Amino acid sequence: MSDESSSPQRAAARNPWLFDTHELGRRPGSSLPLRRDLTVETALGVPDVVEVTVGSTITVDLLAESVVEGILMSGTATAHTEGQCSRCLDPVADDLEVSVTELFAYPESTTDETTEEDEVSRIVDDWIDLEPMVRDAVVLALPLAPLCSEDCAGLCSGCGVKWADLEPGHGHETIDPRWAALVQRLEDTPGGDTASGSDR
Numbered sequence: 593m594s595d596e597s598s599s600p601q602r603a604a605a606r607n608p609w610l611f612d613t614h615e616l617g618r619r620p621g622s623s624l625p626l627r628r629d630l631t632v633e634t635a636l637g638v639p640d641v642v643e644v645t646v647g648s649t650i651t652v653d654l655l656a657e658s659v660v661e662g663i664l665m666s667g668t669a670t671a672h673t674e675g676q677c678s679r680c681l682d683p684v685a686d687d688l689e690v691s692v693t694e695l696f697a698y699p700e701s702t703t704d705e706t707t708e709e710d711e712v713s714r715i716v717d718d719w720i721d722l723e724p725m726v727r728d729a730v731v732l733a734l735p736l737a738p739l740c741s742e743d744c745a746g747l748c749s750g751c752g753v754k755w756a757d758l759e760p761g762h763g764h765e766t767i768d769p770r771w772a773a774l775v776q777r778l779e780d781t782p783g784g785d786t787a788s789g790s791d792r
């Protein structure tokens with residue numbers, strides 16, 4: 593069995609996050625559209641704030657272009673997000689489209705030899721791994737404070753009920769303690785408010 597050489601290739605062929613650069617050929621100027629539905633295997637984002645959940649799909653619509661130094665991938669990634677409104681805590685679901693552009697350098701190209709691996713992505717064994725590019729772009733585009741609607745009024749600080757569910761004019765009677773003391777004193781003064789009137 594020559595599994596050592598064939599199985600990584602077969603596994604890669606089944607992994608939709610990987611792009612086989614043989615499909616494009618190493619001829620600068622040639623290009624290939626690449627549209628794929630990618631299944632998310634590790635959730636992105638922050639639980640209970642906003643997330644791209646495990647098992648959801650990220651759709652990429654890319655153009656792979658062969659350039660002298662490597663392959664330029666550009667296009668969009670669309671992800672479905674789920675989270676919680678930062679004001680009223682209602683569930684919020686949304687679709688997010690982000691732009692991606694990244695050069696994947698050929699081994700032994702000038703770019704490969706003059707840059708660090710964390711600066712420019714590489715083509716490894718003729719494969720391009722789309723995952724880091726797509727994940728980074730989606731994570732950066734996730735909202736920090738998702739809202740169910742731009743004008744969500746949030747929750748009443750007095751009772752914690754959504755303003756949208758409360759009667760118009762809803763409020764909680766609160767009286768400043770200093771005023772409360774004054775009111776008390778006026779009430780304790782016999783005929784307090786008629787005395788001033790009789791002085792005139």
Ligand SMILES: [Zn+2]
Pocket residue numbers: 677678679680681682739740741744745746
């Ligand atoms: Zn809300």
Ligand SMILES: [Zn+2]
Pocket residue numbers: 748749750751752753762763764
């Ligand atoms: Zn209230």
